[in-house]
Amino acid sequence: MKKVLKSILGLFLIALSVSIFTGCTKEETVEVGICLPSGEQNRWLQDKAQFEEMLDGVGFSSEVLFSQASSITEKENVKKLVDKGIKVLIICPEDSEAAADSIQYAKDNGVKVITYDRLITDSDGVDYFVTFNSTEVGALQAQYLIDNKPEGKGIPLYLYTGLPADNNAGIFFRGSWEVLQPYLADGTFVLANCPEAQNNIYNKELSQEVVDKIVMQEATDWSYEVANNRAKAEFANATKDQKGDILILAANDDTARGIADVVLQDPDVTSYKITGQDAGLASVVYIVNGKQGMSVFKNTNTLAKNACKVAMSILNGEEVETNAESNNGKLYVPTLETPVECITIDNYVEKLIDSGYYTLAQINQYK
Numbered sequence: 166m167k168k169v170l171k172s173i174l175g176l177f178l179i180a181l182s183v184s185i186f187t188g189c190t191k192e193e194t195v196e197v198g199i200c201l202p203s204g205e206q207n208r209w210l211q212d213k214a215q216f217e218e219m220l221d222g223v224g225f226s227s228e229v230l231f232s233q234a235s236s237i238t239e240k241e242n243v244k245k246l247v248d249k250g251i252k253v254l255i256i257c258p259e260d261s262e263a264a265a266d267s268i269q270y271a272k273d274n275g276v277k278v279i280t281y282d283r284l285i286t287d288s289d290g291v292d293y294f295v296t297f298n299s300t301e302v303g304a305l306q307a308q309y310l311i312d313n314k315p316e317g318k319g320i321p322l323y324l325y326t327g328l329p330a331d332n333n334a335g336i337f338f339r340g341s342w343e344v345l346q347p348y349l350a351d352g353t354f355v356l357a358n359c360p361e362a363q364n365n366i367y368n369k370e371l372s373q374e375v376v377d378k379i380v381m382q383e384a385t386d387w388s389y390e391v392a393n394n395r396a397k398a399e400f401a402n403a404t405k406d407q408k409g410d411i412l413i414l415a416a417n418d419d420t421a422r423g424i425a426d427v428v429l430q431d432p433d434v435t436s437y438k439i440t441g442q443d444a445g446l447a448s449v450v451y452i453v454n455g456k457q458g459m460s461v462f463k464n465t466n467t468l469a470k471n472a473c474k475v476a477m478s479i480l481n482g483e484e485v486e487t488n489a490e491s492n493n494g495k496l497y498v499p500t501l502e503t504p505v506e507c508i509t510i511d512n513y514v515e516k517l518i519d520s521g522y523y524t525l526a527q528i529n530q531y532k
């Protein structure tokens with residue numbers, strides 16, 4: 166009897182130590198490493214949650230790290246993940262150009278690189294690009310302003326762009342410009358800021374140099390505060406005929422709220438229409454309250470799912486499905502593009518709540 170008990174105990178101890186051992190190795194090895202720009206912005210927290218849920222669901226271990234607005238942190242994060250044995254790196258670059266350096270260590274160690282949402286430029290180390298249709302984002306914003314413009318001509322239009330180091334900022338702006346430019350050329354809209362854009366109102370096709378200058382001139386760095394301060398300064402200097410019923414192109418939701426909060430305080434602005442992007446919860450509430458006109462819904466579930474699909478195809482040695490190509494200055498990167506949609510007060514319930522993307526409780530939390 167003693168002997169039997171002893172061997173049962175022995176088997177139990179072996180099983181325990183094996184499970185502790187395998188548990189440890191599982192925790193230390195990561196198959197897919199993910200680097201996202203910021204843990205403070207609603208947008209990237211949503212992406213993080215999606216990645217964790219999806220990769221976990223299919224049994225791949227993953228880890229998400231944030232660069233927190235620093236290319237140095239980004240590079241350190243890439244190294245940490247590569248040292249944990251990742252096979253695939255999904256990275257949304259903090260700075261599209263500087264990230265070429267961040268991913269070098271991954272390339273040197275045979276890791277496949279998926280550039281996520283934002284393209285890594287001037288690098289031949291990128292394998293795939295998983296993104297939204299960013300030109301369409303800008304076009305939808307511009308179209309909203311046209312569809313909701315006041316009557317008549319000479320309507321003041323303000324332009325606010327994103328973060329100059331983010332390759333997307335220029336793509337969004339170019340997408341908007343192609344739609345807005347005819348209305349500037351015929352005097353329907355009159356620019357109330359951005360002299361560089363004013364110099365180009367008769368040019369539909371802008372050179373990259375001009376786009377870069379415009380993005381720089383009205384940069385918001387994707388930040389509520391930067392956008393808020395820029396708008397405060399510009400509205401304090403604007404003349405009365407640059408106010409009244411106005412239109413504002415704001416590149417994303419955080420910047421839209423920063424600008425709207427200035428305009429709402431200006432007694433000389435009688436009405437305004439402002440754009441956004443991301444359909445983040447805080448901005449959905451602004452839309453419900455009439456403080457923001459629209460947002461562009463970028464379904465991060467779909468984007469993260471698409472990035473996971475690409476990662477899984479790589480890990481399983483299968484063919485990767487793409488539907489476009491993006492020139493990053495060094496090569497044409499096989500690209501998987503995801504569509505985007507315009508969200509307004511008229512369709513947010515159907516698109517965001519009925520679809521299950523947000524719950525009413527989540528929206529109410531922000532009210």
Ligand code: BGC
Nearest residue numbers: 208282283331333387417443
């Ligand atoms: C993304 C936007 C986001 C912005 C700020 C851009 O690259 O495409 O969705 O609002 O970065 O985080």
